[in-house]
Amino acid sequence: MNTMTLDDRAIALSYSFGQFRPSDRERLISELGTPKGETLFVSALFIYLEIWAKSDWLEYYTIERIGRWIAVSCSGSISEKIRKTAGAKHDPSIANDSIYNRTYQALIDGIKKASTSA
Amino acid sequence: MQSENLDFQFGKARIPADIYDWEKNKQPISLCELDEDVGSTLAKLVRIANCTLLRKAARSKGYIWLMDELGKVWIAVEELALLPDGRELTGHPRRRDFPVHPAQEKKLGHPCLVDGKKARIAGELFMDEIDGKLKWHLNDNSGRYCKSNPPRRHQIGNILNHFNGILGCEIVLDEF
Numbered sequence: 304m305n306t307m308t309l310d311d312r313a314i315a316l317s318y319s320f321g322q323f324r325p326s327d328r329e330r331l332i333s334e335l336g337t338p339k340g341e342t343l344f345v346s347a348l349f350i351y352l353e354i355w356a357k358s359d360w361l362e363y364y365t366i367e368r369i370g371r372w373i374a375v376s377c378s379g380s381i382s383e384k385i386r387k388t389a390g391a392k393h394d395p396s397i398a399n400d401s402i403y404n405r406t407y408q409a410l411i412d413g414i415k416k417a418s419t420s421a
Numbered sequence: 422m423q424s425e426n427l428d429f430q431f432g433k434a435r436i437p438a439d440i441y442d443w444e445k446n447k448q449p450i451s452l453c454e455l456d457e458d459v460g461s462t463l464a465k466l467v468r469i470a471n472c473t474l475l476r477k478a479a480r481s482k483g484y485i486w487l488m489d490e491l492g493k494v495w496i497a498v499e500e501l502a503l504l505p506d507g508r509e510l511t512g513h514p515r516r517r518d519f520p521v522h523p524a525q526e527k528k529l530g531h532p533c534l535v536d537g538k539k540a541r542i543a544g545e546l547f548m549d550e551i552d553g554k555l556k557w558h559l560n561d562n563s564g565r566y567c568k569s570n571p572p573r574r575h576q577i578g579n580i581l582n583h584f585n586g587i588l589g590c591e592i593v594l595d596e597f
Contacts, residue, residue, distance in 0.1 A: 365564065
């Protein structure tokens, strides 16, 4: 029996965003098909992003790439939910080019780019 | 090969968009030119790694590569530069399956393969499992060299063919 809480499962799943190889992406997509999968997927993504947002450096391209993949591989409703959640993280009290704000902007940019080129 | 041919086949040489402080004047100790010997070693490695003893460890490492202005391809293990507390590391491979967030892993990225100079195309080489079998995968994932001027489809195909020719084994193109 799986005794992990939903939070534990989200933390474990968040590493798949960090690794992001084809088998990790398969795992993420298959999670979406499970009960509570969407909640778990979104929680895992924002756990992954939050650590970048609090970091002292940023791989913008890496996060943008995840955004592009979400726009292409997930349903429109999930992409839109994620885009809105990332948008709501924007903190107007700090600079737009702060690592915190750029982290969430990178995801939004990736989703937008893939949506525009589709 | 003529520079104009290289421009068409693999992309124009461009400087990296950025170099992190911890990358300045550093290069991975595993840095090699991708020649026939290195290609043959990589081809052997994937065959050897397809066993219970080595599969997980082999999958946990990644390699970064790029083609320089002259058309030479350079490859290295993705090596860490600093520990989370800021102490320097030398030659320590980044382990993908180790539960550390990438933000905690300041590494030596693509610009360190050519001392911050120009490159035409760059990406990663890694093993991943398809139907339980490890295979080499290649992508053009380099934020510093390929973000603002992404390689065209035929250029990605050409670099995949270049790797295929040198390794002589199947390499899967990872399009994300």
